[in-house]
């Protein structure tokens with residue numbers, strides 16, 4: 374039971390984020406160039422790309438966080454019951470047994486919390502003054518509180534390692550038929566993803 378929970382909770386979520394991140398990276402060549410620069414100057418060979426060394430890539434972390442904001446793998450809210458006796462949620466009194474949730478995609482794209490919410494701007498996570506009013510805690514792709522994601526650190530480690538190795542080894546180009554891949558997608562808890570086509574060309578060293 375525990376093993377199957379880990380596989381289900383840990384595979385589709387992480388795979389979804391990496392798919393979304395590769396789309397967003399290739400859709401924004403200026404981001405792709407910066408990321409290539411960071412990874413390809415930090416490492417001389419693929420076997421230097423390890424769990425501990427990928428922690429030292431600030432731009433990549435910003436790209437992953439911005440991908441989690443623009444394309445949260447669990448797009449809708451996970452449900453919670455208001456406990457016995459009721460509760461006040463965000464100033465509103467709610468009776469017991471009311472089902473509540475925070476809709477992640479909506480929070481992540483609300484201009485109350487984000488400057489240019491529909492744009493993919495990793496720089497907002499790196500102190501760019503243009504985004505000084507962003508409320509970074511509003512992005513909770515792994516949820517928060519006692520039942521949040523137990524795999525968060527593992528997910529970050531996996532994503533950093535895989536994305537770094539892909540960018541180190543390949544020049545990528547988004548296929549024309551996928552130029553609007555993210556638009557109009559529907560989410561039923563997780564995203565219903567159409568195929569994502571990206572051309573991978575081995576990098577010339």
Ligand code: HEM
Nearest residue numbers: 382383386387390446451514515516520521522523524528
């Ligand atoms: C980008 C990757 C991931 C995202 C976005 C994500 C997101 C989440 C979220 C939002 C929850 C809370 C669900 C709720 O509120 O009920 C959750 C729970 C959970 N996640 Fe993840 N997750 C990711 C990766 C992983 C990985 C890699 C593992 C383990 C291998 C994992 C294992 C779990 C488990 C076991 C729970 C249930 C925790 C509990 O109920 O106490 N997740 N995840």
